[in-house]
Amino acid sequence: GPKQQSLFTYFGPR
């Protein structure tokens, strides 16, 4: 199945 992407792919650090 597809691998879940790291959240850093979508959201930058605050």
Place this chain on the structure above:
Amino acid sequence: MLEARLPSAVTLKKIIDAVKELVQDANFDCNDSGIALQAMDSSHVALVALLMRAEGFDPYRCDRNIALGINFATLAKVMKCAGNDDNLTIKAGEDADVLSLMFESTNSDRISEFDIKLMDVDADHLGIPETDYSATIKMPSAEFQRICRDLSVMSETVTIEAVKDAVKFIASGDTGSGSITVKPNQAVDKKDMEVTVTLQEPVKLAFSLKYLNHFAKASTLAGSVTLSLSDDVPLMI
């Protein structure tokens, strides 16, 4: 210093049970408006965001902002020592190196006190923008938990497809496939049993069931769950 009392320990027990398998160590960020947590799992795939508002405690006192670094496995073990109906008081002093927990039975004949050592936790806080989602699904949380569990027999992945009048959960694996379709039912007596699908445009996205099963552990906290989906944006539950 922080001092906060919950009328029933079960609230924190449920929260910790829902979080402990995703998050090993994280900070409780305490200020005068409440206790917040933002933490990712170790692979940075899932984010837990939690806010316990000061109004939920009585009394609640936090003189200045403090970050309490918590090991959730330890806190989970300690919370198992609390009765569901016990009063719970948590305390941390200035420059504290422990979080103190006191459980008091309803007739005050049993008082348990535990101190948990605090840790230094490096927090990766994410900047998450406001998102208008293509599809928002509201359903009973127990139903969502059951769908995730049932489809896990077929695959490690679920595809969630939201169309105008239904949401379909599809799992396909080496030994076969399965799907569960849930339809809106707005004419129900109990608000928690309501199913609604709010759609800007149809979406079809795949997710790891491992993480959804972890998220579903929070179903003891609320009767209903909302799933928000858009292409190229993480699922928000």
